[in-house]
Amino acid sequence: MPSGERAAFKASRLSPTTFLIVEHSDIYEEHPFIYAKIVPDASTILLLDTGCGGATKDDEIEISSLREFIGTVKVDDNGGQPLNEGGKMRYVVVLSHCHYDHILGIEHFADDSPVYASAHAPEFLSPEVLPRHSLCEDLDIQTPKYTPTLLPHKSGIPTPGGSAALPDVKLLHTPGHIPDELALWDEAERMLYVGDTLYEWAHLPQRRVHRHLA
Ligand SMILES: [Zn+2]
Structure with missing residues (x-):
């Protein structure tokens, strides 16, 4: 399948290990960012957030599951391979906060x-x-139905087996946007992933929705 076509998501490389996945055609007009860090040594993909769940008005879109996208859709920036071909690597999901545009894909x-x-x-x-x-x-x-394990400030992210921490990544509590907002700090790559704490720009629907929380 050609990269990015007929899928509700597009992926591009941000760093040697991490890809930005954008859900570009969601019905909520949020176009959420999802981050996927590939950790081959742990045979794991660390996901930060899961987007809006793939709901779209675009009839051309055939792949609306984030998990299916990661497992099957070829990504140019990944040497033309899917990020997790055939779902061989396991997943660990961190939710930057509980707003719907970050959790609607979690049930997959x-x-x-x-x-x-x-x-x-x-x-x-x-x-x-x-x-x-x-x-x-x-x-x-x-x-969506899910039961998160709650992690303290500055903790590592356990591997899927739970015995060790994934290398280089720390979870930081950054309440402000809402109380459960967090960030991930990738120490080796000097990258901070902040969820909704900062925007390059804020489009109106999101602002309007978020004001309900004030
Ligand atoms: Zn939010």
Whole structure:
């Protein structure tokens, strides 16, 4: 399949290990960023966020699952290979925060992959309030089902087996956008992945939605 065509996502290389995946045609007009760091030594792909779940009005799009995209769609910046051909590597998912445009794709991973979030404000992520805090309630959409393991400030990210930490990456609590916001710091590559803490620009729908939280 030609790279990037007929998929709800596009991937480009950001660093020697990490790709930016953009969900470009979502019905919410959020066009969320998803980061995929390939860790071959641990046979793992570390994902930061999962996007909007692939819902699109574009009839041409055939691949709307983030997991299927990563496992099957050829990426020019990855030597013309899928990021995780055939799903051979396992996944670890970190959620930068619980807003819907970061968690709607999580159910494709939550059954067989660890999911991590910030331990800064556990009550903010409790199942009773997640529909409201994720903004799924405002949008009248189903809140995805997942049970994150909450990690402390400055912790490493456990491998899928849970026995060791993935190399080089630290999780930082960065509350502000909302209480569970976190960032990932890749020490070896000097890259900071910040979720919604900073925007290059903010388009209006996102601003409007986020104001509900004030
Ligand atoms: Zn947000």
